[in-house]
Amino acid sequence: MTATTAEQEAPATAQAAPIGPRPGIPFSRLLRVEWRKSVDTRSARWLLGIVAVLTAGSMAIPLIWNSDIPQELPAYLAISQIGLVTLLPVVAIMTLTTEWTQRTVLTTFTQEPRRGRVVGAKVVTVSMLAIAATALAFAVSAAALALSAGLGRDVEWSIGADVAAGFTLYILLTVLMGAAFGAIFQSTALAIVLYFIVPFAWSLLTIVPALDEVGEWLDTSRTFQWLAEGEWDAHAGPIVVSTTVWVLVPLVLGVVRTLRREVK
Amino acid sequence: MIEAQGLTKRYGSATVVHDVSFTCEPGTITGFLGPNGAGKSTTLRMIAGLTPPTAGSATVAGRPFAQLPNPSRVVGTLLDASAMHVGRTGTATLQLAATMAGVPSSRVPEVLRSVGLDEVAAKRRVGNYSLGMRQRLGIAQALLPDPQALILDEPANGLDPEGIAWMRRLLRGFADRGGTVLLSSHLLAEVEATVDRLVVIGHGRIVAQGSLDELLGSSGLIVRATDGRALERALDEAGLRYVLREDGALGVDDGATAEQVARIARNAGVLIVELRPDDRAGLEDLFFSLTGHGHDAETGIDVSEVA
Structure with missing residues (x-):
């Protein structure tokens, strides 16, 4: 076993500094990495591109059917979010699941064994995406409304602070619900299917009159709608309960599962 | 540098790894040898903090892996070359690793060259890589933050003879500069020219360990x-x-x-x-006895007791 001269210059200063109190990985760096991972894949780019196109394209609806749809900012906003709330949660799901399906967790969790911080960075990443998407919805709605005004229509620019805040929160919670489903199921296909089917099945179930009252507290298609329309004052209880059940609980369970799961 | 102490892993009633202990010293290359399903990968994953051991413990640089503040700067790992995002290019994969470790991204082309991936390959998606190229990329990723130790699971898998010779030189150079290497393989021939020490595992138990000379110098x-x-x-x-x-x-x-x-x-x-x-009778017999294709299993077990 005589040493051959290394032809390739392999990088190793093996006798590097002894392991002292070396600084850990700052959260800002984790966040930068997770943001890049979330948006740098082909599927994520396609989805985000489609979201942008759909959001902009949806503005044709209030512009064309201007006699049926109020030419007001809240009405435009309500239409602009259609593509967004359908597809952005899928991006959020994939942000939380892709590493498991592609098995890159083998790398990620050896780079940062404190897995909770990695999940945290992913959740912050999708929250940032949600905020950016909300900003896009506002911008696109405002531009469309300006166009409408330019066409000589009577438009209403005012929007209540409660509606603006509720709308933002609505987008955020919808995306976080996707993240929570991704975190708990850790499989893209399963999480996407359940994300769309479970709340829908629940809404169907609450058609049964006996379940209607319970449904009001758990049916996000209703509670999130109240939120989006700025009616959260009147429905604070159901909104908080449904958010807890569909967002908070799965997210917490997802973190616990991530911490415990054996990485193979 | 790398120390395993009584590592044991049970899944239900099946014991996959049983009481595995060994130490890897700086400046040496340790081969972790055993047939498929012997418990090599599980052991390496326990050392890397990915699989919680049922019993026992492991340390790298004196600490449990999960307590290293920025582990990839201390120990580079390649646990499965096929576990890479197929949609990213080689360069993008390494840039993420560089950011994570906190090393400048100027290291990326440098380390890609050092593992023999040229600019064309670096720009291709990992999904289009052969297994050998993924092994090279994985080794590049492990080397990127300039660690003091390497843990590589079946790094020679998918490499052609030229690639194996390349890896041998690379790892030898790394160890000669004081680095610690732990690599696994299921082929004796693949590692015997590379390693200084062998830890042989079969059915989850260590059956032999020692320097290559000790283990290969048999009475055959x-x-x-x-x-x-x-x-x-x-x-x-x-x-x-x-x-x-x-x-x-x-x-x-x-x-x-x-x-x-x-x-x-x-x-x-x-x-x-x-x-x-x-030269090789003892170890080969031992190895054959583990894989179950043995022609003289008894002799193999004799050798195991030498350890």
Whole structure:
């Protein structure tokens, strides 16, 4: 076993500094990495591109059917979010699941064994995406409304602070619900299917009159709608309960599962 | 530098890894050898903090892996070369690793060159890489933050002979600069020219460990006669066990000395044309006995007790 001269210059200063109190990985760096991972894949780019196109394209609806749809900012906003709330949660799901399906967790969790911080960075990443998407919805709605005004229509620019805040929160919670489903199921296909089917099945179930009252507290298609329309004052209880059940609980369970799961 | 202490992993009633202990010192390359399903990967994952052990513990640089503040700067790992995002290019994959470790991204092209991935390859998606290229990329990722140790699971898998020779030089250079290397393999031939020490595992238990010289220097002899049948008869009469090798010679692995064998042959009037020590008999037998294709399992277990 005589040493051959290394032809390739392999990088190793093996006798590097002894392991002292070396600084850990700052959260800002984790966040930068997770943001890049979330948006740098082909599927994520396609989805985000489609979201942008759909959001902009949806503005044709209030512009064309201007006699049926109020030419007001809240009405435009309500239409602009259609593509967004359908597809952005899928991006959020994939942000939380892709590493498991592609098995890159083998790398990620050896780079940062404190897995909770990695999940945290992913959740912050999708929250940032949600905020950016909300900003896009506002911008696109405002531009469309300006166009409408330019066409000589009577438009209403005012929007209540409660509606603006509720709308933002609505987008955020919808995306976080996707993240929570991704975190708990850790499989893209399963999480996407359940994300769309479970709340829908629940809404169907609450058609049964006996379940209607319970449904009001758990049916996000209703509670999130109240939120989006700025009616959260009147429905604070159901909104908080449904958010807890569909967002908070799965997210917490997802973190616990991530911490415990054996990485193979 | 890398220390495993009584590592044990049970899944239900199945014990996959049982009481595995070994140490890897700086400046050495340790081969973790065993057939498929022997528990190699599970052991490496326990060391890397990915699989919680049922019992025992492991440390890298004196700490449990999960307590290293920025582990990839201390120990580079390649646990599965196929576990990479297929949609990213080689460069993008390494840039993420560079950011994570906190090393400048100027290291990326440098380290890609050092593992023999050219600019064209670096721009391609990992999904289009061969397994050998993924191994190179994985090794590049492990080396990127300039760690003091490497843990590589089956790094030679998918590499051609030229690639294996390349990896041997790379790891030797790394160890010669004081680095610690732990690599696994299921092929003895693949690692025996690379490693200084061997830890042999079978059915989740360590069956032998020691320096390569200790383990390979066995008492086995290879003997060939003009009349092979006559030699077999003579050995039978002397009560020595032997195996018939594929090349027609006999492998005597029963603690007999060359002189003894030569005398037996002379007394039987058999002309010997070859008589030499068989460097690899012990370990190969041991290994064959583990894989279940053994021709002399008992001898293998004898060797295991040497450890």
